[in-house]
Amino acid sequence: MGAFGTFLVLFVFLQFPLSFNPSSLFAADGKVLVFGRVHDDPVRSIKDRQELVDYLASKLAPLGITAGRILVVEKMHLLAQALKEGKVDLFHDSLVPTLVLSKRAGSVPILRQWKYGEAEYAGIIVVKKNSGINTLADLKGKVIAFDEPHSTSASVLPRMLLEEKKLRTVEIKAPGTVKPDVVGYMYGTDGNATNVLITGRADAATTIHREIERLKPEIRESLQIIGHTLSVPRQLMAVRKDLDPKVINAVKEILVNMDKDPVGRGVLTRQQNTTKFDDIPPGSLTQFKSIEKFVFSSLGKEVDSW
Amino acid sequence: MNLRVKLSLKLKIFVSVGIFYLAAVGSLTFLTIRSQRNLLLAQMAERAKAGINLLELSVTGALYKLDTFRLETIAREASALPNVDYAYIFDAQGRIVGDYHEDQRQLFSTFTDELGKRIIKSNETVVDTEEKNGILDISKPVKLGHEKLGGIRLGFDLKPIEQEIEKATYGAVAVASIIFVVGLVIIFGITLRMARPIEKLTVAAKRIEEGDLEYRVRIERDDEIGRLATAFDEMSERLMQREKELKESQNTLRRADRLSSLGLLTAGLAHEIRNPLVAIRTFTQLLPERYNDAEFRDGFQGLALKEVDRICGLINDLLSFARPSRPKVIQENMNDVVDGIIRILESEAKEKNVEITRDFTADLPTVWIDREQMKQVFMNLILNAIQAMKRGGSISIATRPHSKDQSGQAGQFVQVEIQDTGTGIPEENLDHIFDPFFTNKDEGSGLGLSISHQIVQEHGGYITVESKAGVGTSFFVNIPVGKSARPPVNGQVSANEESFSYR
Numbered sequence: 001m002g003a004f005g006t007f008l009v010l011f012v013f014l015q016f017p018l019s020f021n022p023s024s025l026f027a028a029d030g031k032v033l034v035f036g037r038v039h040d041d042p043v044r045s046i047k048d049r050q051e052l053v054d055y056l057a058s059k060l061a062p063l064g065i066t067a068g069r070i071l072v073v074e075k076m077h078l079l080a081q082a083l084k085e086g087k088v089d090l091f092h093d094s095l096v097p098t099l100v101l102s103k104r105a106g107s108v109p110i111l112r113q114w115k116y117g118e119a120e121y122a123g124i125i126v127v128k129k130n131s132g133i134n135t136l137a138d139l140k141g142k143v144i145a146f147d148e149p150h151s152t153s154a155s156v157l158p159r160m161l162l163e164e165k166k167l168r169t170v171e172i173k174a175p176g177t178v179k180p181d182v183v184g185y186m187y188g189t190d191g192n193a194t195n196v197l198i199t200g201r202a203d204a205a206t207t208i209h210r211e212i213e214r215l216k217p218e219i220r221e222s223l224q225i226i227g228h229t230l231s232v233p234r235q236l237m238a239v240r241k242d243l244d245p246k247v248i249n250a251v252k253e254i255l256v257n258m259d260k261d262p263v264g265r266g267v268l269t270r271q272q273n274t275t276k277f278d279d280i281p282p283g284s285l286t287q288f289k290s291i292e293k294f295v296f297s298s299l300g301k302e303v304d305s306w
Numbered sequence: 307m308n309l310r311v312k313l314s315l316k317l318k319i320f321v322s323v324g325i326f327y328l329a330a331v332g333s334l335t336f337l338t339i340r341s342q343r344n345l346l347l348a349q350m351a352e353r354a355k356a357g358i359n360l361l362e363l364s365v366t367g368a369l370y371k372l373d374t375f376r377l378e379t380i381a382r383e384a385s386a387l388p389n390v391d392y393a394y395i396f397d398a399q400g401r402i403v404g405d406y407h408e409d410q411r412q413l414f415s416t417f418t419d420e421l422g423k424r425i426i427k428s429n430e431t432v433v434d435t436e437e438k439n440g441i442l443d444i445s446k447p448v449k450l451g452h453e454k455l456g457g458i459r460l461g462f463d464l465k466p467i468e469q470e471i472e473k474a475t476y477g478a479v480a481v482a483s484i485i486f487v488v489g490l491v492i493i494f495g496i497t498l499r500m501a502r503p504i505e506k507l508t509v510a511a512k513r514i515e516e517g518d519l520e521y522r523v524r525i526e527r528d529d530e531i532g533r534l535a536t537a538f539d540e541m542s543e544r545l546m547q548r549e550k551e552l553k554e555s556q557n558t559l560r561r562a563d564r565l566s567s568l569g570l571l572t573a574g575l576a577h578e579i580r581n582p583l584v585a586i587r588t589f590t591q592l593l594p595e596r597y598n599d600a601e602f603r604d605g606f607q608g609l610a611l612k613e614v615d616r617i618c619g620l621i622n623d624l625l626s627f628a629r630p631s632r633p634k635v636i637q638e639n640m641n642d643v644v645d646g647i648i649r650i651l652e653s654e655a656k657e658k659n660v661e662i663t664r665d666f667t668a669d670l671p672t673v674w675i676d677r678e679q680m681k682q683v684f685m686n687l688i689l690n691a692i693q694a695m696k697r698g699g700s701i702s703i704a705t706r707p708h709s710k711d712q713s714g715q716a717g718q719f720v721q722v723e724i725q726d727t728g729t730g731i732p733e734e735n736l737d738h739i740f741d742p743f744f745t746n747k748d749e750g751s752g753l754g755l756s757i758s759h760q761i762v763q764e765h766g767g768y769i770t771v772e773s774k775a776g777v778g779t780s781f782f783v784n785i786p787v788g789k790s791a792r793p794p795v796n797g798q799v800s801a802n803e804e805s806f807s808y809r
Binding site: 041042043046047050053067069070072074 | 363366367370371450451452453
């Protein structure tokens with residue numbers, strides 16, 4: 001593209017500054033239930049969740065809700081901003097993003113979301129058999145592959161586990177030798193840390209049991225688990241702090257009873273194999289606090305870039 | 307001016323079936339080409355739909371984020387789709403936010419595009435084949451969830467399709483032409499096979515109508531035409547048999563007619579024979595007494611020989627008239643024929659006190675006739691005339707050339723007129739005198755004039771009659787000069803023979 005073309009593109013780009021502001025994408029009359037999502041693929045995010053949001057909106061009609069809409073943003077701070085401005089009503093995500101948004105925007109987790117028949121799940125650290133790595137301590141001087149930085153099970157919890165084992169971690173940006181007293185780590189993208197291990201670009205990888213079970217048997221058999229993280233809720237549903245309590249209660253009631261309604265059950269199944277929603281066990285809050293503390297104290301500024 | 311062209315059956319069948327076949331092949335070819343064209347356009351439309359759906363997958367996320375750099379890139383990447391001429395991406399307000407054009411035009415616009423707005427308002431994919439411009443235009447709105455994010459419009463160049471259609475058209479026309487030509491050859495063959503027997507039957511019918519009863523179609527086919535030909539041949543066979551039987555009957559009748567005529571001459575003939583015999587007897591009685599009279603002896607000898615020759619001649623004439631003769635058409639002088647029959651009848655005429663006078667034209671052209679049959683004609687006519695004059699009278703027999711045929715057209719004939727001074731024929735009977743078995747006389751079969759009429763007709767001639775009550779009757783027998791156009795039923799004239807006979 002020539003200079004003129006570049007100028008034109010920039011010119012047009014400048015015509016749409018508001019278009020990139022999520023607020024311009026919602027209805028302003030407050031009768032639309034807006035569901036928030038942090039993801040870099042808005043198409044998949046919306047297609048996967050529109051049915052759930054429509055179901056909720058239709059059930060909330062007695063409260064004046066006329067429609068359901070999904071706002072997808074690429075960064076967590078944009079969703080936090082939307083929550084604070086009252087332009088997103090609720091969202092669901094795994095534990096760590098939920099805790100970060102609670103901290104930044106005051107959003108409140110209201111329900112636990114079961115998936116694949118599991119209320120909770122844990123992260124695991126896997127290595128290749130006969131790699132000479134049999135314990136977490138053996139990871140010193142090795143490289144471990146995490147998923148996305150904010151991934152609860154395949155990034156944050158494993159790092160938390162390594163810290164508990166007094167293993168110091170250092171991010172490596174380029175291939176090279178890792179010092180023998182530290183554990184080098186690298187980020188992958190969602191769900192591909194195991195691939196990094198299998199293809200030999202890392203010595204260990206983080207994942208979950210379910211992902212390991214989906215591997216081909218010969219690959220699965222070539223791996224061994226050397227560590228388990230804490231078990232945490234599969235996913236959480238949260239609402240903005242100033243959402244009308246009537247709406248919050250109604251949303252809770254609808255979601256908790258969805259698995260008892262044939263239509264709702266179908267929607268749940270198509271909603272990434274959600275089994276049901278239930279209350280968050282009171283005992284979990286302590287666990288949440290410790291994880292939140294780890295995230296904001298140990299990960300520090302890294303969280304700002306999520 | 308009559309522009310109607312007489313077409314043969316063969317040509318009619320060939321042209322009719324050929325036109326129908328041309329129409330069928332033409333229609334089929336047209337439908338095939340149209341079907342092929344529609345198929346290719348439909349395939350193009352399907353490819354376009356697949357292309358725009360593929361583009362939609364790429365565009366949706368970028369449109370949601372309004373990532374104009376990405377949108378522009380996607381628009382340019384759309385050029386990788388086969389035959390894409392242009393690609394436009396519109397935002398939710400209908401503004402062009404990404405574009406590609408084959409000729410590198412830059413349409414990137416911040417202004418609302420009316421077409422873009424229409425696309426976004428639409429809820430479906432719209433395919434428009436702009437054949438005039440050679441473009442297949444396809445557009446669809448881009449939706450995500452319940453939100454319309456914008457729209458896409460792609461233009462596909464139809465030239466490659468048009469080229470394929472053109473190729474397919476040439477191919478179809480070539481194949482159709484070959485099929486048509488081969489079909490025509492087959493149709494021609496079938497037409498010949500169908501028409502030939504019919505032509506044969508037509509020729510056969512004509513030949514039969516012309517009297518060639520021995521002509522046969524002889525088509526050996528096991529179908530309707532074959533059966534028709536067989537039936538036709540069988541019919542011809544039976545017709546020939548009937549004709550033969552008819553001829554035999556006619557011959558019998560004619561012979562009976564002759565014998566009947568001879569029977570009527572008995573008295574005159576007896577008188578004609580008795581007179582010389584009486585003279586010979588008288589001389590013979592006187593011969594012993596006057597044997598030494600040389601003059602008497604010489605006179606007797608001359609008279610006896612003369613009278614005996616006359617009797618012999620008469621008897622020969624009678625025998626030749628009465629004897630069944632083999633039909634034979636030769637060139638004859640009509641004066642001789644008429645004179646011969648007058649000689650036989652003169653005694654009968656004398657007996658009835660009827661005078662026969664001759665008024666023959668010398669140098670009369672010869673005619674092709676069967677002498678014996680023609681004699682029968684004149685025997686009947688003259689004998690009728692004699693019988694019509696109970697109290698005596700005269701019969702004038704004249705011969706002359708005649709230059710008109712029965713319809714008044716020019717022709718060359720020899721005419722024999724037999725005119726009597728009898729009572730005449732009543733006018734109401736004139737139209738019936740040649741009918742078989744029609745007679746005014748107390749005696750006779752009523753076949754004489756009918757047979758005479760038939761014989762003259764068979765010689766290509768005609769008879770007319772003029773009669774006035776109380777004055778008399780004239781019969782005019784007209785025989786064509788030269789070969790008869792229509793040979794006598796009893797025989798056939800051979801074109802190149804000096805003389806010829808009946809078969």
